[in-house]
Amino acid sequence: MADEVTVRPPSIRDVARLAGVSHQTVSRVLNDHPSIRPETRARVLEVMGELKYRPNRAARTLASSRSQTIGILSASSTQYGPAASIAAIEAAARERGHWVSTANIDAHDPESITAGIAHLSAQSVEGLVIIAPQTRVFRALESQRIDVPYVTLQSELRGREHHLSVDQIAGARLATRHLIELGHRDIYHLAGPQDWIEAEARMRGFLDEMDAHDLPMTAPILGDWTAEFGYYAGRELLRVRDFTAVFASNDQMALGLLHAIRDEGLSVPRDLSIVGFDDIPESAHFWPPLTTVRQDFPELGRRCVELLLDGASPTTETTIVPTLVVRASTGAVART
Structure with a gap:
């Protein structure tokens, strides 16, 4: 019976008891509340480390009404550009304390697009990135209702709202x-x-x-x-x-x-x-x-997460200008 008790993972109340604070204080530390004194925060974090405490994300979401998750709807994650964009968004989101959930859809199947949006909505994502290289996907998306801030990463949509891309x-x-x-x-x-x-x-x-x-x-x-x-x-x-x-x-x-x-x-x-x-x-x-x-791509990811999380509206500076990398595969035309 004793062995069964030791298997139980540490709870927020265990952290509170050992840190000498209330469980509400521990919750505030988890949610980065500004009212917590630095020394209290440090003590709570130290106890979390000692206990190897891992917060329950579902419980935190219910308590704060924030999922700390960005959704990505991707129609071609196997190609280098979309895959690199996803990786860049994930890295930028982590720096802001957020996670990324990706739904890969079939660009040929409109029902797949609907299901992908529903899947991400069920996770209460705080924002949505649409990486869909094919024009038919955007035609299908026009009939969808998207209730969270979103950004599309496509150059053809230049001048429209919600747009960000490499030129x-x-x-x-x-x-x-x-x-x-x-x-x-x-x-x-x-x-x-x-x-x-x-x-x-x-x-x-x-x-x-x-x-x-x-x-x-x-x-x-x-x-x-x-x-x-x-x-x-x-x-x-x-x-x-x-x-x-x-x-x-x-x-x-x-x-x-x-x-x-x-x-x-x-x-x-x-x-x-x-x-x-x-x-x-x-x-x-x-x-x-x-x-x-x-x-x-790193700059693309940073700007994308910034637009979603900071509530900023895309401005005229919604495109990132690429650069030419000159190596040995090009040279002056041969003269005859």
Whole structure:
């Protein structure tokens, strides 16, 4: 019987008794109440550590009417951009004493979107982040009622309320301008899938920059974000080889292109230059190391959590401008 008693986890009253305070005082410490004296707070925290006390989050939520949780509705957490955004939001939320609950939905299924919102609402999330790269998801969301502050992380929604994003168009223009400044005139664009907001924005940035320099354009090639497709597209393009550079809409497709070019016996950047987008951790270790566009995901996460928790309204400064990281995959156009 004695063994059964020792198994019981410590309670808030155990902490109060050993710290010599009331259980209400312990509760105030847990909720970071400003009326608690520093020495009292320190003593209570010390006892919590000694007892290895873990507060009951459900009870704290009921007592404070705050869940200290941010919800994320994600339609593509497997791709680098959405996954990096989720990680950045989680890190920023932890710094503010909050947790993150993620509901992964099927972008092709409107009922999945409804269920995802209901799932997060049942957890009494204090705010919601919508990371849905496909336009069809936002069309489905228009019919949903969202009763908490929310932020969408998509560039196409610029100028609308609740919007925050990395400026994909500006990033694509940086990549394209870099190639033009190196003397390239015949540049192809390997785009992402149709219906993806980022893919559309990066394509638009490429076309805008080419048009600004009055350069001839060919129709962008629609890919699927994978290195396999990049390899396939590269093999097909090299049959004619009427270009000197390619701007790939993500680093994985750029990796496939590098492979195809190498298999053809050509050299990057001596024969062809390649630029990617995202600056995934591996891009610095491609051969050659990849010139690419870097998105500031930590800053995106910080601003997102700030908007949700501080009750601020998005201002005109709702986009984060990416930067170009120049490595060895780009060089001056070969002179004939």
